[in-house]
Amino acid sequence: MIKLEQVSKVFAMEAGHFTALKQTDIRIGNGEFIAIMGPSGSGKSTLLQLIGGLDLPTSGSVIVDGVTLNQLNEKERTLFRRTKVGFVFQNYQLLPMMTAAENIALPLAANRAPKSEIKSRVQRLLRDVNLEGNEHRFPSQLSGGQQQRVAIARALAMKPQLILADEPTGNLDRKNGRDVLQLLSRLNKEEGITVVMVTHDQQAAQTADRIILLRDGEVVQEGQEGVERR
């Protein structure tokens, strides 16, 4: 369960302060697939960063599976991110000098998993995202959709129960976008992984169980409206 209680995020800037999130309360249950929507600048990415412990709220609490993230020290927060959350970004964020397999192996290597275990886990992950045979390719030798699937495999490496995806289909054409959404949906339905996805795309949002709509740092609508379960 993800709980945001009266969460505000204020950025200090030269010209003064900017409030990106205003005393926001949000609840997301385990196993939900949530789409976060809203106009540009409404606070979507800020919200995702707070849930993932990439940033801290100015006030209020972010609680993930009973752990209050703003009470963790830096080291504990890093461990939380590395072991509990899989991050997926619009621009994939793969390391260009590493092969698909090496990119997927990164979180396992960072966690000092034994080499043999890394090898078998990477093979399994490549299979899971339908990229067998591409392990030795570099990101530049893969399509956008394939790169995003490598990024999803990397996000899954530590077997997180939560995936946070910021515009995962934003750079993809329709077909590749659909494949990525189907993959996220399958992980959600079959593995019970909670997915929180920021998207501008109404059609992508239809994959979710529930849409949370933000405007000017506030939740303006939350619920099933317009959402068709596939």
Ligand SMILES: Nc1ncnc2c1ncn2[C@@H]1O[C@H](COP(=O)(O)OP(=O)(O)OP(=O)(O)O)[C@@H](O)[C@H]1O
């Ligand atoms: N580090 C920062 N310093 C100052 N202002 C910031 C910072 N990060 C975000 N903001 C501001 O907070 C507001 C919300 O940003 P955020 O990235 O969460 O919006 P968004 O809804 O994800 O937008 P988009 O759809 O364009 O990605 C924006 O006005 C942005 O300029």
